[in-house]
Amino acid sequence: MTSQAKAYAAQSASTPLAPFSFERRDLLPDDVSIDILFCGVCHSDLHTARSEWDGTIFPCVPGHEIVGRVSAVGDEVNNFAVGDLVGVGCMVDSCGHCPSCKESEEQFCETTGFVGTYNGPDNVLGGHTFGGYSDHIVVKQGFVLKIGHDEKDLAAVAPLLCAGITTYSPLKHWGAGPGKKVGIVGIGGLGHMGIKIAAAMGAHVVAFTTSPAKIEDAKKLGAHEVIVSRNADEMAAHANSFDFILDTVAASHDLDALTGLLKRDGTLTLVGVPEHAHPSPNVFNLVFKRRSIAGSLIGGIAETQEMLDFCHQHGLVADIEMIDMQEIEGAYDRMVKSDVKYRFVIDMASLKA
Known part of the structure; x- marks a missing residue:
């Protein structure tokens, strides 16, 4: 039946x-x-x-x-x-x-x-x-x-x-919370929930966007700071400062610019799945700060x-x-x-x- x-x-x-x-x-x-x-x-x-x-x-x-x-x-x-x-x-x-x-x-x-x-x-x-x-x-x-x-x-x-669980799970797993500086890359279906959840967990949340037009939106979602990732000076000002970065972008892009922002022992976690592979990351960026690139699935x-x-x-x-x-x-x-x-x-x- x-x-x-x-x-x-x-x-x-x-x-x-x-x-x-x-x-x-x-x-x-x-x-x-x-x-x-x-x-x-x-x-x-x-x-x-x-x-x-x-x-x-x-x-x-x-x-x-x-x-x-x-x-x-x-x-x-x-x-x-x-x-x-x-x-x-x-x-x-x-x-x-x-x-x-x-x-x-x-x-x-x-x-x-x-x-x-x-x-x-x-x-x-x-x-x-x-x-x-x-x-x-x-x-x-x-x-x-x-x-x-x-x-x-x-x-x-x-x-x-x-979108909620795909961002919640890595934020929890890698310890987003008070005293942690957390980046959210991409302000879309996943990223906007990542900003909301990381802020509710008590982290200091920094949103990354390629579009200056999204700065105010990101702040309304709960971001404490917003970086326009195409601005080299803005990126450089945050070098070696992030505990964790969650990358929600589902398009192939250079990861080195993000790994360079991590503290020693920091992690960049990917949840966006691009149609074509990301360019190979620079190994020196990882080994000299014991940084990690990871992935997470729902x-x-x-x-x-x-x-x-x-x-x-x-x-x-x-x-x-x-x-x-x-x-x-x-x-x-x-x-x-x-x-x-x-x-x-x-x-x-x-x-x-």
Whole structure:
């Protein structure tokens, strides 16, 4: 027994997303069925739908920043009830028994890899998973998250399920907090949440932008200082001073200018995934100050819940622009031009049209 879902899907890399119907699985004993209210639009959605990353399986229904209301639960579900406000992020399953999964780091699952909310293997129905650009979704309860924010903020909560955890996890892991000077590179969907979260953690936050026009915006988001990265004098004034820099830029760029700003033992962590590799970094920049270049990938389910609770406690949500499902192609085109402050979110009620 299955349920029919209405959605928007890409049928190929070169065709626009269009209405699509498919089958969701019937509830298993530990499943939660969720009526999707809002779904954020991540740059990963565009990369996948347009096959800019390897491995896209068509038809592709993107969407992994999902907020909705529980409509039904399986017989063994004990953490959720009908009517609860919940979220689903970038993954819907993992092996559950490898060292990473046992340590609540399911995003690093060592056996099968995590199962993506879309474009991952569907271990129940076969084929591949379909994401949040749809009217409902069925997810095992271990990958469903509780949302404590007010209902009026739900649309702006949706991007926390990817942009929020992608920045929260490295900021926490590398110890952002009082007494630490933290840089956030790029003021977009990820970067604007990085600024908000780092400031709420108590760090001294410095935003990096290539655009002087974004200086005031960065300060409104919580940055204490803003560096225009194309200004050599501004960059030089901060040499050897950062404990940690989070680089959210998803385009290939020179990392040496950033590693040179780190203190001894400082870390530059990359969360943006460029289409083409970054130029090789200068090794001398690293060895003479014991600096590190690292990477980070979303966060585990427990840490994602922790992030949502932290954001609720501190009154943090994303800055969003709401769109109808039918406007997705225009949103993708604007996203390529960085013409959004700072995250598109789809009102899934528009699917009924």
